[in-house]
Structure formats: C-alpha cells, structure tokens
Amino acid sequence: MSDKKRFPGLTADAYTSDTDRKATETLQKIPLLPKVVGKFHEVGWDRWMYAYNMATAVRCGPRQFKTLHDMLRECCEILDVPEPELYISSNPFPNAFAGGVERPYVTIRSSMVDTLNDDQLFHLIGHELGHIKSGHLLYHTIARVLIPLLEALGRRTLGVTDAIGMGLVLAFLEWSRQAELSADRCGLLCTQNFELSAQSNLLLCSGPTRLKDEASTEAFLDQSRTYQEMGTLDSIGRMLVFLFYGAQSTHPMPVHRTKELEKWYLGGGYQRIMDGHYTRRTTSNG
Numbered sequence: 001m002s003d004k005k006r007f008p009g010l011t012a013d014a015y016t017s018d019t020d021r022k023a024t025e026t027l028q029k030i031p032l033l034p035k036v037v038g039k040f041h042e043v044g045w046d047r048w049m050y051a052y053n054m055a056t057a058v059r060c061g062p063r064q065f066k067t068l069h070d071m072l073r074e075c076c077e078i079l080d081v082p083e084p085e086l087y088i089s090s091n092p093f094p095n096a097f098a099g100g101v102e103r104p105y106v107t108i109r110s111s112m113v114d115t116l117n118d119d120q121l122f123h124l125i126g127h128e129l130g131h132i133k134s135g136h137l138l139y140h141t142i143a144r145v146l147i148p149l150l151e152a153l154g155r156r157t158l159g160v161t162d163a164i165g166m167g168l169v170l171a172f173l174e175w176s177r178q179a180e181l182s183a184d185r186c187g188l189l190c191t192q193n194f195e196l197s198a199q200s201n202l203l204l205c206s207g208p209t210r211l212k213d214e215a216s217t218e219a220f221l222d223q224s225r226t227y228q229e230m231g232t233l234d235s236i237g238r239m240l241v242f243l244f245y246g247a248q249s250t251h252p253m254p255v256h257r258t259k260e261l262e263k264w265y266l267g268g269g270y271q272r273i274m275d276g277h278y279t280r281r282t283t284s285n286g
Contacts, residue, residue, distance in 0.1 A: 002074065004192050007273060009280030010080045012134040014273055015185040017264070020134075023178040027139070027171045032164050036149050040142050043152060046101045049141065053099060057087035057107050068108065068125075071118070075125045075190045081133045088113065094207055098128040101138050115208045116200060123187035123200035130186025136179050143172045184261045189273060194265045198258055205254035224259040 007014075027033065040046070060069040065088055076083045084104035091109035098106050106128040108121075116124060131140060142149065150165050188197040195217050202220040203212060264270060272278065 004074070004078055004190075005274060006078050006080070007189065007276075007278065008080050009282075010133075010273070011279045011281055012182075014278035015130075015182060015189070015269070016134060017178060017181045017185070017260070020175075020178040020182045023171075023175040027168075027175045030164070030168050030171055032153075032168050035153060036142060036146070036168065037138070039149050039152055040138075040145070043149070045145050045149075046141060049144075050100050050103055050105070053087060053089075053105060053107055057089035060086040060088060067118070068113070068121075071121055071125055072106070072129075075122060075129050078190050079126065079129055079133055079186055081129050084129070084132055092208075094204060096124055096128055098131040098137060099141055101141055104132045104137060106132075111208050112204075115203050115212070119191065119193070119196050120200045120203065122190045123197040124204075125187075126190025127183045127187035129190075130183035131179065133186065134179065134182055136183070139172070139175060140179070143176050146172055180257060181260050184257055185264055185270070188261060188265065188270055192274070194262070194270075197261060201254055201258045201261070220255075220258065221262060224255040224262070227253075227255045228259050 058064065060066075060072070062069060068088060069086055072086045073083060082104075084098070084100070084106055087105060087107040089107055089109055092111050094109060094112040094115050096106065096108040096112055098104065106125065108124065108128075112124060113121070131137060146169060150168070184197070184201075187200065188194060191197050191200075198217045198221060199215070202215055202217055205220075206212070206215060
C-alpha cells in the first residue's frame with residue numbers, strides 16, 4: 001500500500017458536482033421514472049447483467065490478477081467505500097464500467113490495462129468506485145437497458161408522439177453525462193495527482209497506440225481550454241456537435257470532462273478534501 005491520503009467517512013456530497021445534482025433532480029421529477037424502476041426490478045435485469053458479466057470476464061482477487069486487486073483495495077480505503085467485485089475482460093476497445101445494484105462490481109477491459117500504467121489505473125478504478133459510492137448504479141444500469149424497459153411498458157420512445165418517454169431518455173442521458181464528472185473527481189482523489197488523472201482521460205480519448213509515449217498532457221489541456229473558449233462562430237459549431245452527437249451520448253466529450261476536472265482542481269474543491277475539510281458520515285465503512 002502507498003502513502004496516499006485516506007478520507008474516512010467521506011460522503012458523496014463532498015465531491016458531487018452541482019450539474020450532477022441538478023440533472024438528478026430533473027430526472028427524479030419525471031413521472032414515468034418510478035414505473036421504469038419498478039419494471040427494471042420486475043424483469044430482473046440486474047441479476048441477468050451480473051450473471052452475464054461473471055460468465056464473460058475473469059474475477060480478480062489475491063490469487064488472480066493480484067496487481068489490479070491490490071489497486072482496487074487501496075482505492076476503496078482511500079474513498080472509504082466497501083470493496084466491490086473486480087473483473088477483467090478481453091476487449092480491444094479501452095473502457096471500464098461499474099454495475100450490479102445488489103452486488104456491485106467493476107469490470108476493466110484488457111485494452112485499458114495495456115493503455116494505462118499502474119499510476120494512471122488508480123484514476124480509472126477510482127472513477128468507477130465513485131459511481132458506486134455516489135449511488136449511481138441503479139440509474140446507470142437502467143440507462144443501459146432503457147429502451148427495452150420502455151418497450152416493456154408499452155411505450156415507443158422513437159416516435160414523436162411519446163413526449164414523456166423521450167423526455168425520460170434525454171433526462172437519463174444528461175444525468176449520465178453529469179454523473180461522469182463527479183466520478184472523475186473520485187479518480188483524482190485516488191491518484192492524488194492531477195496530471196496523472198488528466199493523462200488517463202487523454203489516453204482513454206486517444207486509445208491504444210504504440211506512440212503513446214509521445215502523448216502530451218499539457219497539449220491536451222491546452223486543447224480542452226481552446227474548446228471551452230471558442231469564439232462565437234466556433235461556439236455555434238460546438239453547439240451543433242452537441243445537438244447531433246453529444247446529446248445522444250452517455251458520456252461528456254473527453255476534452256470537456258478534462259476541463260471540468262481541472263476547474264474543480266484549480267477551484268480548491270480537491271484541496272479542501274485533501275486538507276480534511278469535507279462532509280463525513282458519523283461512522284465510516286471501515
């Protein structure tokens with residue numbers, strides 16, 4: 001174990017972004033949401049997805065991919081979150097995800113392990129643990145099967161007549177994008193090094209490449225600042241990109257999420273937690 005700081009009793013309120021809170025409130029106000037949640041549990045999607053993940057990935061532990069398991073345990077200690085199951089799967093597209101409403105788990109794709117070094121993997125694992133700690137898993141899992149759930153309720157969201165169903169889809173997508181920003185903050189709390197966290201987002205964006213040693217974190221941050229500070233005409237193009245692509249995505253644009261993480265880091269939110277000034281539970285999970 002490293003000498004990284006631990007945050008006993010840390011609550012999600014300490015790092016949750018304002019946009020995440022707002023998107024959650026908007027989602028919860030949609031009348032159709034309780035029916036979708038009820039149908040999700042009735043159909044048993046969570047159990048099915050858990051079983052599928054176990055059948056197609058290798059579970060990590062003290063005797064299986066010990067390096068990854070040790071990283072997970074340390075990240076859990078840092079964030080004060082109960083240890084979930086950890087899996088690694090064979091997949092050429094770098095990514096990771098958290099799932100399991102009743103039995104939380106984290107699955108990391110093999111290409112992600114090849115792309116990131118050990119220090120950068122702390123950000124990835126911390127990010128996924130952030131979803132668990134923040135209570136994102138129920139909505140996260142529902143979002144992955146939302147269209148079939150709506151169809152099971154007899155609703156067609158692809159037609160223009162079902163405004164409520166379409167509104168729920170768009171609200172879920174917006175919530176999912178904002179939830180990623182909060183989870184990134186947990187990644188930073190686990191690396192405790194902004195450059196390492198920014199590198200993780202950079203490499204996730206560029207993907208596996210034999211030239212990854214030539215990647216520049218500072219150049220990527222400059223790119224993210226340029227994107228955010230575009231002039232009027234370019235901003236129109238950025239808005240169109242969001243309307244035609246971003247609004248249909250479950251994740252924010254990589255340059256946007258990196259800039260948002262930098263803003264939290266430079267704004268003092270990260271340092272306040274590092275200094276021990278954060279909201280705590282009365283007792284910790286430990």
